[in-house]
Amino acid sequence: MKQIVVISGKGGTGKTVLTASFASLAVNKVMVDCDVDAADLHLLMKPEIRERHEFRSGVTARIDRDICQECGECLSVCRFEAITEDFRVDPVSCEGCALCSRICPAGAIVMEENVSGEWYISETHYGPLVHARLGIAEENSGKLVAKVRQIAKGIADKEEKDYVIIDGPPGIGCPVIAALSGVDLALIVTEPTLSGMHDMERVAQVSKHFGIPTKVVINKYDLNQENSGIIRQICDQSDIEVVARLPFSRVVVESVVRGVPLVEFSKNGITGDVVRLWERIK
């Protein structure tokens, strides 16, 4: 079984469009959407939810105003600016450390468990999809990513799947590291812009740091051929294979508007490149 994650550093370079196409091309696979704050893969996979689970994680402080003496101890120890001058907890800023609750002399602060999201096991035309929705303005996205990965891996083991195909989040922080850990291949989708290149180099360092085999796709390579050449040089120097160059194509947006994987929406042009890309990494 092979786990492949699609990441990018910079957002909006084409991770989900490629993941959905791989989902269509691969046989015998499970899909996972690890971009839990802004999950979009389901818009192309049209899942039917089979199982729905609460994601409980962490706690949030609540001050009982009837007991509170307004002594200010909690305000002085909170490092997350989560307690307001009028002794209310800003649940969005509270990181659940519980220090306020422990030091409150009046015992006025209780910690309440958060339901910080939901995760789902769904059936799709392409196979099982494990996805999630982080609650609004909730934290712990890294833990939710780890959760959906673990569930997908379990399904893949049990049903003897050949692939786990993972749509990764942007950035290089907590959720990205959770999406990368233990995969067999990280495919970085970049674009020939200074931002795309800068972010690709940073995320490639992260995947190298964790010892993950890494390959690169240059999307919209023809928007700036010179920069595409530079990306190739950067990759050569760091021993990263550039597995494909995909042209800019309005068909991509049309396929998203239609809500189907690119490789099913169009049979020519860029689709051929994506099919060849899958053949090289599978």
Place this chain on the structure above:
Amino acid sequence: MIISIASGKGGTGKTTVAVNLALSLNNVQLLDCDVEEPNAHLFLKPEMHSKKVATIPIPQVDDTLCDYCGKCSEVCAYNAIAVFPGDSNRKGSGVLIFPHLCHGCGACTLLCPRKALHEVDKEIGVIEAGICGDMHFVHGKLHVGEIMSPPLIRQVKQYMYRSRTVIIDAPPGTSCPVISSVKGSDICILVTEPTPFGLHDLVLAVEVLEKMKIPFGVIINRSDIGDGGVDSFCKSKNIPVLMHIPFDKEIAYLYSNGIPFVTEKREYRRKFEDMFEAIGGGMKGTKT
């Protein structure tokens, strides 16, 4: 006035809007709070005049004071401390601290009965400040392999200079790094694209801002490639659409080379100025 630029979906044009808006106004400070992948400097090429290491406090144990009572481990909400009591000779005793899990809340240090813990600084990134013309510029860069971006974002925001118009370039998404970035803004501009992905993630971002009670408006980028979903959503929710920026290969090419498009397409300067006027007056407090 503090204006943050956020999006939900990545790659919709947050940095483009932040940079070009900043260049269209006077007396601006730009804070790049996308500390995982900061990009604004690629466009502004600021002259940096200061660089500071950003740290978070993590606990360190003094073994001569510690009696391995386990209190620190018990109070740590993040499982960042493990204590092995060992035997009476203290063989096998020890305190294990996992810095990557530590949120730097200070509970262990404050609550240790023997005062055996003290905090030391752990480097998580750097903050650089500089100027670009008369614009003040600050950004944070998270070190590769670090996961705690919110503390670094909060430290970047300490550089905020309130007598200027502060423009904050936020990271994508809807979770903690975004919250830390947009918190305290007078207004947030959500940049989106007119596709089902753009709409889906815009809806989430709108929910975040409503929860945070921050007024907001929307800029639709590449507004002619996609469908009408975003426009009708904004209309139905009475959300002001502040600007449409149609797809333009020239803009895309300028972007790819790190050139802010208002330097070549000067008509947009006026559009950004007008938008600034509009949000400075009429929109404040109209939403949420």
